[in-house]
Amino acid sequence: MAQYGFYFDQSRCFGCKTCEQACKDFHNLGTTVTFRNVFEYSGGAWTDNGDGTYSQNAFKYYTSVSCNHCDDPACLPNCPSGAISKSEEDGLVMNDKEICIGCNTCVLTCPYTAPSVDEDAGVAVRCDMCASRRAEGKQPICVEACLARALDFGEIGELRAKYGDSAHVAPLPDKANTAPNLVIKASVRALPTDDTTGSITNPLEIM
DSSP: OOOOEEEEEEETOOOOHHHHHHHHHHHHHOOOOSSSEEEHHHOOEEOSSSSSOOOEEOOEEEEEEEEEOSSSOOOOOOOOOOEEEOTTOOEEEEEOTTTTTOOSSSHHTTTTTTOOOEETTEEEEOOOOOOHHHTTTTTOOHHOOOOTOEEEEEEEHHHHHHOOOOOOOOTTTOOTTOOOSSEEEEEEOOOOOTTSSEEEEGGOOOO
């Protein structure tokens, strides 16, 4: 079975969210649905040194994430209608719209908040790695649109051979939970998944 996935170079990303907006435009997504989220993670503080100077350990960085089409997706066994499956052809985690009841369980169980419920259609939807573009030999729209060239896509084994096998950054969960098909080159300011010093500063944008 082939397995495709994404690479994200966090050291290049400056949080413009062009990847997210290009995806919404290409897939004609409504305002409450997104297939890719850009998390803003920040923390730290300024400290008065008492001598007229200040020191600081403030930080902020961005993480662009779509459905990771995990090897062990949390959404699949928790779907009450059996609408979710994993393709043997490319590793795509799919929702069968004919079976899906739009109950939101997949959204609640996914640690990456990857699926969304299309309220107008009454079903759950998610990134399909731009299947229509891939059929034409093109990259997913998010990869092509990224201004900083921080995204790449391909067979996950090839991506890991080229870039390494790390995806251990806050605010993402431990990759051991679902085995995501995601590789991240971490920013120099990035913190590990168990960090508690920072927080997501754009929660209203995460769908």
